[in-house]
Amino acid sequence: MSSNTFESIGAAIHEKADCIYERLRTQINRIGSASGPNSHIFFVLGASGDLAKKKIYPTLWWLYRDGFLPEGTRFIGYARSQITVDKIFENAAKYMKVQEDEKETFAKFKTLNSYVAGSYDKGEDFERLTNEANHLSKQESAHRLFYLALPPSVYGSVSELISKHCRPKSPGWLRLIVEKPFGKDLQSSNKLSEHLSKFFSEEEIYRIDHYLGKEMVQNIIVLRFSNQILSRVWNRDSIAAVIIIFKEDIGTQGRGGYFDEFGILRDVIQNHLMQILSILAMEKPRSTKGEDIRNEKVKVLRCVAPIKPEDVVIGQYYGDKDSKDPEHQKGYLDDDGVPKDSTTPTYAQVVVSINNERWAGVPFILRAGKALNEKKAEIRIQFRDVPGDMFDDDNRASGESKKLSRDELVMRVQPNEAVYLKLNTKRPGEMGFSIDETELDLTYGERYKGVKLPDAYERLILDVFMGSKINFVRSDELEEAWRIVDPVLADIEKKKIPVIPYKFGSIGIREAFDVAAKHGYVFRGTYVWKDERTTKSEEKN
Numbered sequence: 023m024s025s026n027t028f029e030s031i032g033a034a035i036h037e038k039a040d041c042i043y044e045r046l047r048t049q050i051n052r053i054g055s056a057s058g059p060n061s062h063i064f065f066v067l068g069a070s071g072d073l074a075k076k077k078i079y080p081t082l083w084w085l086y087r088d089g090f091l092p093e094g095t096r097f098i099g100y101a102r103s104q105i106t107v108d109k110i111f112e113n114a115a116k117y118m119k120v121q122e123d124e125k126e127t128f129a130k131f132k133t134l135n136s137y138v139a140g141s142y143d144k145g146e147d148f149e150r151l152t153n154e155a156n157h158l159s160k161q162e163s164a165h166r167l168f169y170l171a172l173p174p175s176v177y178g179s180v181s182e183l184i185s186k187h188c189r190p191k192s193p194g195w196l197r198l199i200v201e202k203p204f205g206k207d208l209q210s211s212n213k214l215s216e217h218l219s220k221f222f223s224e225e226e227i228y229r230i231d232h233y234l235g236k237e238m239v240q241n242i243i244v245l246r247f248s249n250q251i252l253s254r255v256w257n258r259d260s261i262a263a264v265i266i267i268f269k270e271d272i273g274t275q276g277r278g279g280y281f282d283e284f285g286i287l288r289d290v291i292q293n294h295l296m297q298i299l300s301i302l303a304m305e306k307p308r309s310t311k312g313e314d315i316r317n318e319k320v321k322v323l324r325c326v327a328p329i330k331p332e333d334v335v336i337g338q339y340y341g342d343k344d345s346k347d348p349e350h351q352k353g354y355l356d357d358d359g360v361p362k363d364s365t366t367p368t369y370a371q372v373v374v375s376i377n378n379e380r381w382a383g384v385p386f387i388l389r390a391g392k393a394l395n396e397k398k399a400e401i402r403i404q405f406r407d408v409p410g411d412m413f414d415d416d417n418r419a420s421g422e423s424k425k426l427s428r429d430e431l432v433m434r435v436q437p438n439e440a441v442y443l444k445l446n447t448k449r450p451g452e453m454g455f456s457i458d459e460t461e462l463d464l465t466y467g468e469r470y471k472g473v474k475l476p477d478a479y480e481r482l483i484l485d486v487f488m489g490s491k492i493n494f495v496r497s498d499e500l501e502e503a504w505r506i507v508d509p510v511l512a513d514i515e516k517k518k519i520p521v522i523p524y525k526f527g528s529i530g531i532r533e534a535f536d537v538a539a540k541h542g543y544v545f546r547g548t549y550v551w552k553d554e555r556t557t558k559s560e561e562k563n
């Protein structure tokens with residue numbers, strides 16, 4: 023295809039994206055104008071905190087700037103600290119990335135914000151919050167969205183007080199956005215769900231899992247169910263193994279106090295990776311409606327067998343004393359708030375089996391780790407070996423005695439979103455049938471040049487305004503996800519599973535790769551394990 027053709031496709035895609043944004047804006051504004059100006063109030067509880075400054079305020083600004091919020095939406099921060107809107111904006115400035123030509127719009131956005139200081143357990147403080155909301159919007163029936171950017175320890179009292187003191191008058195609605203972690207295990211999660219259900223209908227609760235807002239995670243449904251070529255092979259007959267990988271090249275970076283109570287299984291696997299698994303493995307939903315999709319996700323999670331201890335590998339990183347980067351020299355135990363004898367895993371791999379007709383016998387390997395050699399999240403669908411490899415002799419003739427490589431479909435969630443299919447082709451220009459492993463490559467940065475991919479939080483907060491629950495976690499999904507990891511968590515707690523040390527910056531843990539191989543996943547990278555398991559590697563996988 024000529025570069026001109028590519029450019030015109032690019033322009034068409036861009037136009038289409040603009041069109042979609044325009045439609046969204048119209049839709050949003052229709053919601054807004056249906057109930058008049060100043061009809062929505064967005065509350066940030068925990069406005070003084072880390073999530074508020076890094077994600078929530080920047081996201082609200084971007085949505086406002088791009089015209090996605092209903093007209094006249096007001097924003098109220100709430101926390102115990104005696105701070106001001108100026109202080110909140112100063113803290114968030116680094117993340118908001120306001121451009122020179124946006125300054126005027128930004129100033130307008132700021133005037134729509136206010137802040138109330140109060141406790142998390144006193145009714146009168148929440149009364150004051152409501153008074154401020156009524157005063158700002160000049161109508162007691164404005165719709166109210168509450169974002170709980172708070173430690174889980176106060177979810178209980180805060181949610182109760184919101185329900186008792188901050189409900190809008192009819193016809194205004196209330197939506198409560200709850201951040202993870204939703205509990206620490208099945209029991210505490212059920213307790214939290216029970217508590218919330220006393221004060222809110224399921225309709226009102228939005229349990230956020232920001233991975234559901236990522237472009238490539240949302241693309242799984244389209245790839246799976248709009249391509250005959252994929253839907254035909256999406257089963258145990260064709261697929262040998264599935265691996266979902268989450269890697270970070272940073273440690274806990276001062277969040278060790280929080281992390282130590284949870285560990286990587288609760289922080290990433292029970293939620294983000296389990297959500298991806300359920301979308302990858304579910305049956306075709308009846309429609310794209312949120313409830314139909316969530317029904318199928320729960321159904322497949324119900325077929326997941328308890329994870330066996332021998333299919334679990336966990337580890338904890340230690341500092342790389344030879345690294346030039348001072349951050350890499352620090353191990354997990356050096357992080358603030360982490361007890362010196364902590365055995366909390368910062369790396370984990372579990373192998374999940376799904377006992378149903380489509381997937382019996384196919385391992386789903388979920389692997390997550392902090393302080394590794396790169397930041398990456400991806401899904402690899404590995405297809406079965408070609409039966410009766412007739413090319414063997416030809417490969418040998420060209421001096422490359424090896425098995426035919428398996429086909430693999432890779433969805434790279436981040437960074438640099440991509441979908442590529444690894445397959446074998448004839449090595450161009452050579453005589454005979456020598457094989458080249460290559461890719462059909464849909465790298466978004468190349469194919470969709472200039473198309474803006476919104477941040478996950480932008481999509482999800484917008485979903486809440488629109489009342490769409492497709493990308494939020496329902497209580498029964500949550501319960502199933504906890505049921506699956508609960509026995510592993512108990513084994514870890516009882517120290518039944520060894521915690522393997524790994525060096526900051528390494529590719530991972532050898533034992534995890536061995537377990538994956540035992541289950542039939544063929545590692546296709548070129549990394550060779552050395553005697554010292556933790557050698558830093560340039561290898562990518």
Ligand SMILES: NC(=O)C1=CN([C@@H]2O[C@H](COP(=O)(O)OP(=O)(O)OC[C@H]3O[C@@H](n4cnc5c(N)ncnc54)[C@H](OP(=O)(O)O)[C@@H]3O)[C@@H](O)[C@H]2O)C=CC1
Binds near residue numbers: 072103175202
């Ligand atoms: N930070 C992040 O990147 C992410 C966070 N999350 C989740 O979002 C929620 C908020 O996280 P984050 O912003 O990091 O949390 P913070 O620790 O920054 O807490 C938010 C605010 O809550 C108040 N607070 C802190 N500790 C306590 C306490 N022990 N008791 C009562 N109030 C307290 C503080 O406000 P004040 O003292 O002013 O009242 C603080 O500013 C958590 O559930 C977290 O798991 C999820 C994904 C990523």
Ligand SMILES: O=C1O[C@H](COP(=O)(O)O)[C@@H](O)[C@H](O)[C@H]1O
Binds near residue numbers: 232270289290399
């Ligand atoms: O929820 C979490 O996710 C982040 C990683 O998010 P990403 O969008 O940057 O991939 C992780 O660092 C954090 O520990 C966890 O709580």
